[in-house]
Amino acid sequence: GENVEQHPSTLSVQEGDSAVIKCTYSDSASNYFPWYKQELGKGPQLIIDIRSNVGEKKDQRIAVTLNKTAKHFSLHITETQPEDSAVYFCAASPGSGGSYIPTFGRGTSLIVHP
């Protein structure tokens, strides 16, 4: 089955700095890569996703890159703000027609200091 490794486990930055979280996956059949943000007491919330036919995707301060050859993908957050503080999870999933069952990484606790 799929195995997703995520680094670092904890990331501490100053407000305004950039943050980068990296993930690797093992199953070459994976073609969908979502990123989730989980705040305390809440369920994971999708913040951005990328599919295997795209190398990069950006949404305001958030961007994700995908290297299929190396089987790794990364989340980039620019101009971090205190409200970005949360746990971030990467995931990888094979599938088609909506039958996605993602395998999650262990999470990165991002702390943004004001």
Add this chain to the structure above:
Amino acid sequence: ETGVTQSPTHLIKTRGQQVTLRCSSQSGHNTVSWYQQALGQGPQFIFQYYREEENGRGNFPPRFSGLQFPNYSSELNVNALELDDSALYLCASSLKTGSGIQYFGAGTRLSVL
């Protein structure tokens, strides 16, 4: 808010007991997935239901079972509770013929004593 609601929010059980957790899908979604999230870990896939039938299962024993109803709401049942079953149980709904994006509820925190 995702529109996915789970009940109860917290639950305390003792070892050996049985528990039922409930999930109401986002309107229009026909697929429900259940995950177990241990403290400090990512969500682990338990199973997925589509149109009232199991559509995939993770590495969980048979004492974890589920149901999906005609209105696409769902239940997760766990028999013979063990201490290691203490976790946050998450439900996620999606549209099978859509993008596959899963929308999560806030979860049920289960403590087994």
